[in-house]
Amino acid sequence: MNDCRNTSRIFCLGLDGGTWAVLRPLMETGHMPQLTALAQSGCSGVLHSTIPPITPAAWSTFMTGCNPGKHGIFDFQGYDRTARKAFYVNATSLRAPTLWEILSRQGKRVAVVDLPVTYPPPAINGVVISGLMTPSRETIFTHPAGLLQEVEQHLGYEWPLLKDEDETGRAHKNFEAFLQTMRRFLDSRTQAMRYVLQKEKLDFAFLQLQCVDFLQHPFWKYLEPEHPAFDKNRYAETIRQFFAPLDEALGKLFAAARAGLGEEVLIAIFSDHGFQRHGKRAELNHWLHAHGFLEPPPRRNASWARWAELIRKLDMLKLRSKLLGKSQRQALSNTLQTQRIDYERSRFYSISSFWGYVYSGERASTQDFAALEQQLLSWRDPDNGQPVVRRVYRQQECYSGAALERLPEIIVEPMPGYTFASKTYFNKAALLTPVESDDFHTGTHASEGIYVLAGPAIAASELWHGTEAHLQDMMPSLLHAMGLPVPAHCDGNVHTEWFESGMREIFSDGMDFELQQEIQLSEREQNEIERRLQMLGYV
Numbered sequence: 001m002n003d004c005r006n007t008s009r010i011f012c013l014g015l016d017g018g019t020w021a022v023l024r025p026l027m028e029t030g031h032m033p034q035l036t037a038l039a040q041s042g043c044s045g046v047l048h049s050t051i052p053p054i055t056p057a058a059w060s061t062f063m064t065g066c067n068p069g070k071h072g073i074f075d076f077q078g079y080d081r082t083a084r085k086a087f088y089v090n091a092t093s094l095r096a097p098t099l100w101e102i103l104s105r106q107g108k109r110v111a112v113v114d115l116p117v118t119y120p121p122p123a124i125n126g127v128v129i130s131g132l133m134t135p136s137r138e139t140i141f142t143h144p145a146g147l148l149q150e151v152e153q154h155l156g157y158e159w160p161l162l163k164d165e166d167e168t169g170r171a172h173k174n175f176e177a178f179l180q181t182m183r184r185f186l187d188s189r190t191q192a193m194r195y196v197l198q199k200e201k202l203d204f205a206f207l208q209l210q211c212v213d214f215l216q217h218p219f220w221k222y223l224e225p226e227h228p229a230f231d232k233n234r235y236a237e238t239i240r241q242f243f244a245p246l247d248e249a250l251g252k253l254f255a256a257a258r259a260g261l262g263e264e265v266l267i268a269i270f271s272d273h274g275f276q277r278h279g280k281r282a283e284l285n286h287w288l289h290a291h292g293f294l295e296p297p298p299r300r301n302a303s304w305a306r307w308a309e310l311i312r313k314l315d316m317l318k319l320r321s322k323l324l325g326k327s328q329r330q331a332l333s334n335t336l337q338t339q340r341i342d343y344e345r346s347r348f349y350s351i352s353s354f355w356g357y358v359y360s361g362e363r364a365s366t367q368d369f370a371a372l373e374q375q376l377l378s379w380r381d382p383d384n385g386q387p388v389v390r391r392v393y394r395q396q397e398c399y400s401g402a403a404l405e406r407l408p409e410i411i412v413e414p415m416p417g418y419t420f421a422s423k424t425y426f427n428k429a430a431l432l433t434p435v436e437s438d439d440f441h442t443g444t445h446a447s448e449g450i451y452v453l454a455g456p457a458i459a460a461s462e463l464w465h466g467t468e469a470h471l472q473d474m475m476p477s478l479l480h481a482m483g484l485p486v487p488a489h490c491d492g493n494v495h496t497e498w499f500e501s502g503m504r505e506i507f508s509d510g511m512d513f514e515l516q517q518e519i520q521l522s523e524r525e526q527n528e529i530e531r532r533l534q535m536l537g538y539v
Contacts (some may be wrong), residue, residue: 006384010199010266010478011257012206013250014062014104014115016055017213018271018450020046022223022243024126024464031239034251035452038267042454043498047474049273051398051411053447055132055213056089058272058471059116064096065475065490067398068295071096072406073117076133076533079351079408081359084343086351088529090133090521091118095403096489097513099475101202105511106484111196114189115208122516127196132162132210135521135528154195160188162210162532171218172438175234179241187209187243190249190513197260204482205257216275217537220443224277229437264456266481269415270474271449278444279417279433280381282388284350284358285341286429291375293368295345296426302332331356338425348372348410354445356389356412369394369410376412381432388432390415400491419444440537457481459500469495485509 027036050068052075060073068074072095077086100110100122110126112118119130121143128143129151142148151161162185171178186209193207197383205356215238221229222238251517257265290295341349347364351357358372372392379388393411395404414420419441423429435442451469468475472492478493479486488508521529533539 008203008264008482009261010197010204010268011253011261012204012478013253013267013269014059014206014208014392015212015269015271015450016116016208016210017216017273017275017445018269019216019274019276019446019448020450020464021275022216023450026239026243026247028127031244032247032250034247034254035269038250038254038269038454039452039463042452042458042461043461043466044450044452044464047449047451048468048470049445049447050471051393051413053273053445053449054354055272056117059208060094061472062270062272062474063100063115063117064094065099065472065487065492066096067399067401067472067491068407069395069404069491070401070491072403074407075353075357076529076538077351078406079357079359083325087520088133088526089117090519091122091130092516092518093117095401095406095515097515098122098489099478100126100128101513102479102487102511103204103484105513108482108484109201111193111200111202111205113193113196113205113207114210115206116210120519125415126202127200129159130191131208133416133529134161135532136526139525148281151192151195151362151363155191157190160184162214162536171440175237175499179215179238181213182211182242183245185209185214186246186249190253193253194256197256200260202261204215204478205261207253209246212246212271213275214536218440218442218445220275220277221437223443227277227442229442258403266453266455266457266478268451268453268474268478270451270471272471274446274448275443276446277417278419278439278441280419280435281421281433282356282379282414282418283423283429283431283433284356284412284420285422286426286431287376287379288346288348288350288358289429290431293346293348293372295342296424297341297342298345313316316383318396340426342476350420350422351408352420353410354419355414356410356420357408358411358412359408359480372410383432387415388418416446417444453498457499459498467495467497487511 026032028422050061054075056076057068057074058070064071073089073093076088078089079086100112103110104125110124111362113129114131116132118128119134121128121130121141123143127147130141134141170430189209197205219238221227222231222234254267257267285294343361346361348358348360349369376389376392381388391413393407395407399407473495475493476490476492486508488510
């Protein structure tokens, strides 16, 4: 059945790391009237992220409506088991068609601005400015290529990428300057999206704001009143200089969307994951070694051992970044990370950031998998006796699809407040390291994100008490809202309760897509991406 209440156009705003833990208090105290009004006029609730709740995996799941076992991306890096080498993923790494490709096939014109894992920019029916994982300004990261020059002329300044400066040590030392930097990212993305909405005749527009995530990592201690390092004055300044301007930007974007896409436009705001306090880092490879699952090479040369001991001491005294330049630190890290595992003798090893990703060696047996799971669940923090591991997933428990071989055999979910890392120098290695108040990552990711939908086709519900949904549900639900077929391969569900009764019935479509051949970025591009992620404290 066709019904006039099907919307024809959609504007989406992605708040990377958006969480009700921060936004709800601001809405209740009147600091975010635009977001509050939008939520009150439609529906809102909790949006659960992917396993793991990491930006590349999550936004890839939104783009495709599929789990990582189909689209193939679970972190910033993929892992070549044969070469035992990690590499940074890119837009061609996706093994499922994206929403933009589906809309383009249907003759819809699309704009995508600042979304991670959209480099190199796909040649869709519309425009793209790629987001996080864009290597540098020397690359072509817009479609069409001339769009960057247009946007910069409109802005009156150079488009800022994340990141040209090392902010990991500056966020706390220069509080005001960091807030100003975040404001510049917010303003540039907002202005660019408004320009595109005015310039292009669009059916679907998506803007992602990475700066929300980037600010919350170091400033979580100022956003959680119960945090031991909470500072109410800095909390107030963060609201005044970032979250209040964010809400003002929302109002401008809503107005631009209604002007460019029509008054009947559906507006959707959602996040890729939520946020929480970060308490400790757990070294998973050190734990695997301590429990006999991972073996270092039997003969470590004296030169390497001296370097490992030196690095360990520098880290304990927090001197590595002060005494060594970036290139020296990276060279040492690469050496320590890639040469300290005996893959032939090891039954398991980890390539981890945030959550735990465990790969099996050739010697791993069925009994070894069971023993690993049991012992991980028994891991306790000696400081408080609490578990470190919340859950251990086997690959097939949480993923399905043709890209399974790209994913680790074991995914380890940490308890709230813990994250995993995977250092590989084992001499006097610590298993757990507290996160200090001057750490860049006083906040880390949580699975519970947000969603808000509003428009003539949306059924209003009580604020914050809507249906809980999954990130992979957003793409099929948005296609349904536009009256378009939902591809049969999608894992997500259409939330018909979000929409007014009488909307078009959903149906599946078996449209075939020829996936773009996956390319490996050049060594220079990989190095640039790694440098930027290091400056964000992500690797």
